[in-house]
Amino acid sequence: MTDELILGRHRFASRLILGTGKFADAETMTAAVKASGAQLVTVALRRFNRERPEDDLMAPLAELNDVTLMPNTSGALTAREALKAAILARELCGSSIVKLEIHPNPHHLLPDPIETFEAARLLVAEDFDVMPYIPADPVLARRLEDAGCVSVMPLGAPIGTGQGLSTRGMLRTIVRDAGVPVIVDAGLRSPSEAAAAMELGCEAVLVNSAVAAADNPPAMAQAFALAIRAGRAALAAGLMSRSDTAVATSPLTAFLG
Amino acid sequence: MMRLTVNGERHEHGGDGTVTALLQEIGATPERVALLVNGEVVRGAKRDAVVLREGDSVEVVGFAGGG
Numbered sequence: 001m002t003d004e005l006i007l008g009r010h011r012f013a014s015r016l017i018l019g020t021g022k023f024a025d026a027e028t029m030t031a032a033v034k035a036s037g038a039q040l041v042t043v044a045l046r047r048f049n050r051e052r053p054e055d056d057l058m059a060p061l062a063e064l065n066d067v068t069l070m071p072n073t074s075g076a077l078t079a080r081e082a083l084k085a086a087i088l089a090r091e092l093c094g095s096s097i098v099k100l101e102i103h104p105n106p107h108h109l110l111p112d113p114i115e116t117f118e119a120a121r122l123l124v125a126e127d128f129d130v131m132p133y134i135p136a137d138p139v140l141a142r143r144l145e146d147a148g149c150v151s152v153m154p155l156g157a158p159i160g161t162g163q164g165l166s167t168r169g170m171l172r173t174i175v176r177d178a179g180v181p182v183i184v185d186a187g188l189r190s191p192s193e194a195a196a197a198m199e200l201g202c203e204a205v206l207v208n209s210a211v212a213a214a215d216n217p218p219a220m221a222q223a224f225a226l227a228i229r230a231g232r233a234a235l236a237a238g239l240m241s242r243s244d245t246a247v248a249t250s251p252l253t254a255f256l257g
Numbered sequence: 258m259m260r261l262t263v264n265g266e267r268h269e270h271g272g273d274g275t276v277t278a279l280l281q282e283i284g285a286t287p288e289r290v291a292l293l294v295n296g297e298v299v300r301g302a303k304r305d306a307v308v309l310r311e312g313d314s315v316e317v318v319g320f321a322g323g324g
Contacts, residue, residue: 019322019323019324020322020323020324021322021323021324022322022324023322029322042323042324043320043321043322043323044320044321044322044323044324045318045319045320045321045323046318046319046320046321047264047265047316047317047318048264048283048285048290048317048318048319049264050283050284050285056289056319056320056321057320057321057322058289058319058320059289061320069320071320072323072324074323084293084296084298087298088291088293088298088318089291089320091291091298091299091300091301092289092290092291092318092319092320093320159324186324206324208323208324209324
């Protein structure tokens, strides 16, 4: 039986989405993408600068087979700016899938829920497959789903902090109510956190810093891929229920005393 | 010469005012960049029809790493 991640018009076998920021160089980034098996990778828009040709990721990304680009709208402060960024990005790569992110405050990089919601409506109307980066708010998640987003991407913790699944309780509520895939985006540090997210019912995990800032990014990318598969398999297998008291696994027959 | 603002900086354009000429002048590979002219996205199909004018503001953007 196939277990595909379905995001609007797109289907993926891999449930790891990899960001391409903060890698030491393009070679390390592409090695990490290959090692992870990721089929969906995020990219950002940046002003062209002939002095910095290494910024241009189009050529190295084009060498990767079976990889779909998901441009983000990072840098946009308003819904209108996010729409403009998304249209520009679609001109560049032709992909209908867009990671909607609007985070006006550089200190915490938390998403602006009001502009994000407005942008989602504009982008859905422009026929994008919209993947909004959001605070772990079940009401907002539901509203975005109703607005036509193909997934919701609540944060585990603020971007780049490595604080893990600090929103675990709210993620559980979002997953319970969601009719679209819930994808944890941001804040993770270790593969065990990715596995935990999958076990509680998230359908994919997006990581960037955790891989890019590891000592060995390709090896860490592979570790995340394994953890995500393990968490998904555990969910399917059905976790045992918790008990407040011990429940013996060995017979406690009284023949020794 | 035509004075433009390209990616926020003053730029003296010595070509014929087409997008192709500007991209060649700044060393950009046409298929790896997208453009805004005076804040409006230039759709791919219409790129060849654009004629830049004195004072226009052009943003030339490409993909970079991002999460």
